[in-house]
Amino acid sequence: MGQLRVLLADRLAATGDVLAALQAVDAATDRIRGSHAATVCVVILNPRTGELHYSTAGHPPPLVVPADGEARFLAPTGTGPLGVGAHRGPNAVGDERLKPGDLVLLYSDGILERPGREVAESTVELARVAADATADRVMRGDVALAVERACTQTVELLTRVTGHTDDITLLAAQLTKPPKPFGRTVLATHDSLPALRRAVDEWLAEADVDQPDSDAVRHAVIELAANATEHAHIDSPDPHSFTVTGELSDTGVLSMRVTDQGRWREPRPSADRGIGLHMTRKLVATLRVEHDEHGTTATIGLRLTRPAKLITADDTTFRAPTHAPQSAPLLVLEQPTTTPRIRVDGPIDATTASTVEHQILTGSTGARSLTIDLTGVTHLASAGVAALHRLTALHRDNNTELRLYARSGTNADTILTLVALPHATQDPDTQPADNDI
Template identity: 55%
Template sequence: MSDGPRDDRGRSGVTGDLDVVRSVFEELPLVSYATDGPEHRIVATNAMFRQYVGRTHMIGMPLADAFPESMGQQIVPIFDQVLATGEQVYLRSFRAQLTRQDTGEQIEVYTDLRWHPRHGPDGKVVGVIVDLVDVTEQVRQHQAEQRRTAEAERRLEQARGVITTLQRELLPAGVPVLPRVQVSASYLLADADTAAGGDWFDALTLADGRFALIVGDVVGHGVAASATMGQLRLLLHERLAATSDIAAAMAALDAAATEVPAARATTVCVVALDPATGALQYCTAGHPPPLVVSREGATRYLPATGAGPIGVGGAFTGASIGKDRLADGELILLYSDGILERPGRDLAGSTVELATAVADIVTDRALQGDSDLPAERVCVQTLELLTRASGHTDDITLLAAQRVDPPPPLRLPVTAELGSLQPLRDQVKAWLTEARIDGFDAGAVLHAVVELATNVIDHAWIDSADRHAFTVTAALTGTGRVELSVADRGRWREPSPSPDRGLGLVMTTGLVDRLRIEHDANGTSATVTHRVRRPARLLTANDLTWTAAPRNPAPPLLLMLDQPSAPGPRIRADGPVDAATVAEFDRTIRAAGSSGTRPLTVDLTGVSHLASAGVSALHRLAALHRDNGTHLRLYAPAGTPADAIMSLVALDHETRDPDYPDVLST
């Protein structure tokens, strides 16, 4: 007998020497591993895989034990699918999070992944072989390029995005921010030609103190379906706002459907929630029933109420209304059937899959770090997790609301001196964050309080050298409005607006919904009322990876930076420009422009707050340059805080960089 290569079950002519085969697998220049059985026990790993995940002892462990952090990321169901069907699955740019055991570091990666069926000696599928290629850097580069070209893409969308624009106009721009209910909404356009659809959502406070959630679905796609959707949404909104009666509002909608043929067979789900008690009434009207999820991840679907779609001959009465209760911390999700009727999915399986995914997202077992608001995570991560493997052929609408503890009202005693403005700004900003108010609304409220406080400091005790104080209060009301008051015991003086002074009250009036000033011999109270909303997300398939705004708060101190590389004299301001910082702002710009004797560009891109004191300074500086025959160019990209304020007060400025006109602002 020869001393030739050892035989693996007599197949040496096929597989080669067992040690050589093992060595080849170990040294394969790709990340690979294999699992066995329905528990997906890991039976083989190569060196690149162990190095990639930072783990060594995995052989014999079920996938769920080896990588517990992956259980909420819809990975195991793919193993189940390959094991059950014997068919390969290939997914590109698969987003996943894992924890390296060697360093304890949690990392997020993107990979091109292949799951292959592994066969036993009898040819049956016994396990799964996985190989992957890390494409994280390429994906990050692509994301960075997307951000850099965002302006160009928006312009392209404007040129050919009539459908998307139509949907944005017909759907609410946002949902209310409420003290006892956190609400979020998203709308994903269908993959097929991004055709306009008939899905809609709405959220509104009712006259009886309850809060209404609505998701509806008009049959069909295209402009006609969108137009019908718009009519039905407005009618249902108006009837609910007027009556607070679900049955009466649905009866009116049903009657209208007989006059609008395209509205027939529209399905609607309406929920009216009492934020204080959690009591809710609802009607499903042929629509999939709402899903309720607890903080701990327990799920239940509310029973369908039995009422059919509108316009098909049914009747909407008290018997069409169901009742239930939402406990503290529970989340309710309304959705359209597009999330269930995905390619290759049956309705029963999709219903279970939706509940499982939402439970993982609510308990933050899925993709971590996207948002600390469960309702917001549910409205984006659900789309990402459930459509990335199957795709989707219909519009998908998600509307989520969670009962939460209300933010405490704010009450601050403030010393009447300029040095108090920055601490006041920080404290109000912290309260706005706790109340989940951000974006433009937070900026408007913050701007208003600083203007009103500055007005008190400058004018309330102008004839007194004593130390004085005033009070700032704020609360978020059950109607989704901030009520903020600045009250002092000083003496009222009538404002006298001019191009360069006295603009604080004028600017505040332009930024918020309502400003009311009351004064008597005991002092003055200025009260701001402003409705606050959270933007809804209108998405396409390319937008599904989370793109939360970067959390880089503006520096609390004003920074004035000379820019010597610019084509001409130029200076940039970063931070707040208010009564406390305006002297430095004015002095630095005068020096950079040699007191108006040479042209100067002032870049206000990084200005986080432009108060009336800053506006007055810019008026004086612009006049100084005009008197000297030179030009002061003020630059603030469209949408920045400085642009918003200068547009409000009609102060001339440029939104395209005057020194770099061919470069798109980011």
């Protein structure tokens, strides 16, 4: 997953093209071990226009929680997982447009495939709980930012009763307007610095800047302001001032400038003085100092971030059950019919997928056509999907047919439809072939 993620991010950064990036990652699955049948949901959001381009390669579709109205899932783009030969034409990319305040949520299937819940039921719960958390209708005042509430509260509320059997990851982005530009003229005295510090703090809070970035920017600005106070007009007894300006771009880059009209002096660091510029360089991503006969402008830049939060049981208000729900037993049985047929009951997950694949191969070796009845599967995880893709490819290479069957509405039917793996919803051994979907 890590290799695929890095490659995908690189292709998106280089091209900005969802389809081209997916095609490149798809081609790489031949040389990245364990990547066969990996599912992907990729989204590009233009913060200037609200335009959103996305593709769901066998992955659950994004959930949009609007500023007003009901939450809705975007339409799946209908392409299968990586490395399974899925066709990725122009229709593999969907389009949407967000309005200010709208939130888009991406998630792994662990939040849907919770013990005791059918996927369809979990999908409805996810939309409802995410919308309530985003609107601050659940744990009021718990977290200020809607994106954090959408992630942390949704996980907590959905898993507090059922627990979970798979890892869960949520990623949220909300289209917001940047704050008005910062601007302040400051008298060049040390007594003016506390008021400047408070003004900068207020502006950074309005911009929802995370505390580590906020602390770094404030410290850097005050260091530059102190430099302007102490050094710009050292030879002049008259009162002087300097200006502090700043803005936050719609791509999340914060810039602030301290400008004076004094005379530039080369810094001479010592044990206790003259190290302000050195400290500032360490605090922010970029520092640019420009000076001429009219004065000096020092500009700092920092791309704002909000690190992912790892939620453990100790972080949650509610506790999941101390005993995990008992899983259904795994059964792989040959059925006595006129055509080769195997029925699988129970979970096909990371623990059992290899067992299921081995037993099916033992029964057919891919040399004869085979029906696999998945109606009784209680949990079909990504590892199980990958195993079914491998078995399907083996039969195709041997010019035999692997018929997957999962009755409509069952867990297996939901997942196989999601990952675009062809299967029948009516028994293929008793129904005409055109029932295949």
